[in-house]
Amino acid sequence: MNIEILLTALLVALSTSLVGVFLVLRRLSMIADAISHTVLLGIVLAFLLTRDLNSPLLIVGATLMGVLTVYAIELLIKTRNIKEDASIGVIFTLLFAVSIIIINTLLRDVHLDTHTVLLGNLEFVPFNRMDIFGVSLPAAMVIMGVVLMINIGFISLFYKEVKLVSFDTALAGVLGFAPVIIHYAMMTLVSLTAVAAFDAVGAILVIALMIAPPLSALQFTKTLFSTILLSLIIAVFNTVVGYAMSIILDVTISGSIASIALFTFMVTLIFAPRKGILFQYLDHKRAKENIMIDTLIMHIGNHAGSIDAEDELGEETIHTHMRWSPRMMTTMLEKARAKGLINIENNAIMLSNKGIARFKTFKEE
Amino acid sequence: MFEFSYTLRLVMLGTMMLGASAGMLGTFLVLRRQALIGDALSHAALPGIMIAYLFTGVRSLNVLLVGAFLAALTAMAVLELIKRRTRIKFDASMALILSGFFGVGQVLLSHIQQSGVASQAGLSTFIFGQAASMLRADVRVIMLISFVVVVFILFFYKELKLYVFDTPYFNVAMRGERFMSALLNFFLVLVIVIGIRMVGVILMSALLIAPSVASRQISNRLVMVVLLAGVFGAVAGFFGSLASARIDGMPTGPAIAVILGVIVIVLLLFSPRRGVIANQIRLKRYKRLMKRYKPLIHLKENSADALSQTTLNIYRNEGLIDQTNHLTTRGESLIHRLMGGVRP
Numbered sequence: 001m002n003i004e005i006l007l008t009a010l011l012v013a014l015s016t017s018l019v020g021v022f023l024v025l026r027r028l029s030m031i032a033d034a035i036s037h038t039v040l041l042g043i044v045l046a047f048l049l050t051r052d053l054n055s056p057l058l059i060v061g062a063t064l065m066g067v068l069t070v071y072a073i074e075l076l077i078k079t080r081n082i083k084e085d086a087s088i089g090v091i092f093t094l095l096f097a098v099s100i101i102i103i104n105t106l107l108r109d110v111h112l113d114t115h116t117v118l119l120g121n122l123e124f125v126p127f128n129r130m131d132i133f134g135v136s137l138p139a140a141m142v143i144m145g146v147v148l149m150i151n152i153g154f155i156s157l158f159y160k161e162v163k164l165v166s167f168d169t170a171l172a173g174v175l176g177f178a179p180v181i182i183h184y185a186m187m188t189l190v191s192l193t194a195v196a197a198f199d200a201v202g203a204i205l206v207i208a209l210m211i212a213p214p215l216s217a218l219q220f221t222k223t224l225f226s227t228i229l230l231s232l233i234i235a236v237f238n239t240v241v242g243y244a245m246s247i248i249l250d251v252t253i254s255g256s257i258a259s260i261a262l263f264t265f266m267v268t269l270i271f272a273p274r275k276g277i278l279f280q281y282l283d284h285k286r287a288k289e290n291i292m293i294d295t296l297i298m299h300i301g302n303h304a305g306s307i308d309a310e311d312e313l314g315e316e317t318i319h320t321h322m323r324w325s326p327r328m329m330t331t332m333l334e335k336a337r338a339k340g341l342i343n344i345e346n347n348a349i350m351l352s353n354k355g356i357a358r359f360k361t362f363k364e365e
Numbered sequence: 366m367f368e369f370s371y372t373l374r375l376v377m378l379g380t381m382m383l384g385a386s387a388g389m390l391g392t393f394l395v396l397r398r399q400a401l402i403g404d405a406l407s408h409a410a411l412p413g414i415m416i417a418y419l420f421t422g423v424r425s426l427n428v429l430l431v432g433a434f435l436a437a438l439t440a441m442a443v444l445e446l447i448k449r450r451t452r453i454k455f456d457a458s459m460a461l462i463l464s465g466f467f468g469v470g471q472v473l474l475s476h477i478q479q480s481g482v483a484s485q486a487g488l489s490t491f492i493f494g495q496a497a498s499m500l501r502a503d504v505r506v507i508m509l510i511s512f513v514v515v516v517f518i519l520f521f522y523k524e525l526k527l528y529v530f531d532t533p534y535f536n537v538a539m540r541g542e543r544f545m546s547a548l549l550n551f552f553l554v555l556v557i558v559i560g561i562r563m564v565g566v567i568l569m570s571a572l573l574i575a576p577s578v579a580s581r582q583i584s585n586r587l588v589m590v591v592l593l594a595g596v597f598g599a600v601a602g603f604f605g606s607l608a609s610a611r612i613d614g615m616p617t618g619p620a621i622a623v624i625l626g627v628i629v630i631v632l633l634l635f636s637p638r639r640g641v642i643a644n645q646i647r648l649k650r651y652k653r654l655m656k657r658y659k660p661l662i663h664l665k666e667n668s669a670d671a672l673s674q675t676t677l678n679i680y681r682n683e684g685l686i687d688q689t690n691h692l693t694t695r696g697e698s699l700i701h702r703l704m705g706g707v708r709p
Contacts (some may be wrong), residue, residue: 029457079633081633086395089403089570090575093571101615101616105613204464207464211464252471255470256472258468261465
C-alpha cells in the first residue's frame with residue numbers, strides 16, 4: 001500500500017464529487033462526459049505549442065478546451081437545427097477524434113499514450129514529483145490539492161448563487177444573479193477538475209467519480225447541503241474500498257474505484273429507504289392491497305341485507321362478483337379478516353363493527 | 366490513389382456497411398432524443414468482452430462479441446429499470462452506467478493482463494477499434510448484421526415512424542411501446558457490438574448520431590433522412606478507410622468520426638433550406654423588405670395622409686397601390702406575405 005497514491009485518489013474523489021453534485025442536479029452529466037473527452041484536444045494542442053509535457057500551459061489549454069466544448073454545444077443547439085443530446089454527441093466525438101489523430105500522426109514519439117489518456121495511471125503517481133517548500137511531493141497530488149481548494153473555495157463563496165442557479169435558473173436571472181456567468185464558472189471548474197484528474201483516472205472513469213457519489217447520496221437526502229456532505233463521504237468510502245480491492249486482487253486502481261462507485265450506487269438504488277426500488281415496490285404492493293380491501297368492504301357493505309346477499313356475499317361465489325381470481329379472493333378475505341374488518345360465518349361474509357365503521361366513512365365521502 | 370488492395374477493399378466494405386446501418390438506425394435514436402444511449406451502451410459492452418474471454422479463454426471475435434452483446438443488454442436493462450422505477454435523471458444514469466461498466470471492464474482487463482496469458486494481446490483494441498486488421502470472416506458478420514438491421518427498418522418502417530413521432534398514439538394504436546423500444550434497442554446493441562470492433566467504444570456514437578443529424582439538415586421527410594443517413598455513413602466509412610490506408614499512422618475510427626463531424630458542421634452552416642447562413646440571409650432580406658414596406662402595411666387600414674408623396678409614387682410605380690391610393694391585389698398579397706414572418 002502506498003499512502004501517496006491513496007491520498008491522491010482521495011483528493012481526486014473529493015474534488016470530482018463536489019462538482020458532480022451540481023452536474024447531477026442541473027442535468028449536465030453527459031456534458032461533463034463530453035468535457036472529459038475533449039480536454040484531451042486541449043492538452044494535445046498545448047503540447048504542440050510548448051513541447052513540454054509538464055508545462056502548466058497544458059492545464060490551462062485543456063481547461064479552456066473544456067469550456068469551449070460547452071460553448072460549441074450550446075452554439076449548435078442555438079441554431080435550433082439540432083437537439084442537445086445529438087449536439088453533445090457530434091461535438092465530443094469530433095474533437096476527441098481530432099486529438100487521437102494528432103497523437104497518432106504528429107506525436108508518435110511522445111509519451112502521450114492513448115491508453116493512459118483514457119484510463120489514467122494512479123500507479124505512476126509517485127514517480128512524477130515536484131518540490132513544494134523543500135518537501136518532495138507527487139505532482140498529481142499537489143495539483144489535485146490545489147484544484148480541491150479552488151472547488152471548495154468557489155462553492156462556499158458562491159454557495160447561494162450556485163444553489164439558486166441550480167434549482168431555479170429563471171428566478172436567478174430575474175434577481176440579477178447572472179446565471180450564464182455562474183454556469184460558465186461552474187463549467188470551468190468541471191473542466192479544470194477533469195483535466196487535473198486526467199493523469200490519475202483518465203477521461204472515462206472520471207465521470208464515474210463525478211456522478212456516482214451524488215447519485216448515491218440523492219437516494220437519501222433532501223437538501224443541497226446534506227447531499228454535498230453525503231456524496232463526499234460516499235466518495236471517500238468508494239475510494240478507500242476501491243483501493244483496497246485493487247491491492248487484494250492486483251488490478252487497476254482507477255478501475256476498481258469506478259467499479260466500487262457503480263456498486264455502491266446499485267446498492268443504494270435498490271435498498272435505500274423510501275427512494276429505493278425495493279422500498280417503492282413494497283410500498284406499491286401495500287397500497288394496492290389496501291385499495292383492494294377497501295373495494296371488498298364497499299362490496300360487502302353495499303350488498304349486506306339485500307335479496308341477492310347469499311350469492312353476492314357467499315364465500316364460494318363472491319369472487320365472480322368481484323371479478324378476482326379465486327386465489328386472490330381467498331388471500332384478500334384472509335387479509336381483511338386478519339385486520340378484523342370482516343367475519344365469515346357459514347360461508348357468508350359479513351362486516352365486523354370495525355368494517356361497518358370503515359364502510360360508513362366511505363359513504364360519507 | 367484509387368487502386369485498392371484486397372485488405373483495403375475488405376476494410377472499406379466493412380466500414381461502409383457499418384456506417385450505413387449505424388447511420389440509418391441512429392436516425393430513430395436521434396429523433397427519440399436518446400442519441401447518447403449509444404455512447405453508454407458501447408462503453409458498457411467492454412466488461413462483456415473481458416468476461417467472455419475469461420470464461421472461454423479464446424480470442425475468437427464471435428465469442429467476444431456475444432459477451433459484449435450480453436453486457437450491453439444488461440446495461441440497457443439497468444437503464445430501463447432506473448428510468449421506470451426511480452426519478453433519477455436519464456442523463457445521469459447514462460453517464461454512470463457508461464463509466465461504471467467501463468471501470469469494471471478495466472478491472473477485468475488488468476486482471477487478464479496480470480495473469481499474463483499469451484493470447485490476451487489485442488483485447489484492449491476494442492477501446493479504439495481496429496478496422497485495419499479485419500478478416501474476411503469479420504466482414505461477413507458485419508454484412509449479415511447490417512443486412513438484418515436494414516431489413517428490420519424496412520419491415521417495421523411504418524411502426525418505427527409512428528413510434529418516434531407520436532409514442533402516445535402508437536401506444537393506443539399498436540399497444541407495443543415496450544416491445545418496439547426493446548426491438549429498437551436490440552438492434553442498436555447489435556450494431557454497437559460490431560461497431561466497437563472497428564471504431565472503438567468512444568467513437569461509436571459518431572457513427573450513430575452524425576449521419577442522421579447531417580441528413581436532417583437536407584430533408585424533412587423521414588424516408589429521405591434515413592436513406593441519406595445511410596449514404597453519409599457509407600461515404601464516411603469509405604473515405605475514412607481510404608485515409609487510414611494512405612496516411613501513415615492515421616487510425617480508421619477517428620478518421621471516420623472527423624469526416625462525419627465535418628459533414629455535419631458544413632451542412633449546419635450551408636444547408637440551403639435550414640442552414641445557419643441561409644437563415645441569416647433570409648432574415649436580412651426580410652428586415653430590408655419590412656423597412657421598405659412598413660408604410661404600405663400602415664396604408665392597409667389607414668388613409669394615405671401620413672405617407673409622403675415620394676413613397677406613394679414609389680408604391681404606385683411598383684403597382685402596389687392604384688391612383689386613389691388604395692391597395693391593389695398585388696399590394697395585398699405582398700402585405701400578406703410580409704405579415705407571415707420569415708419564411709424559407
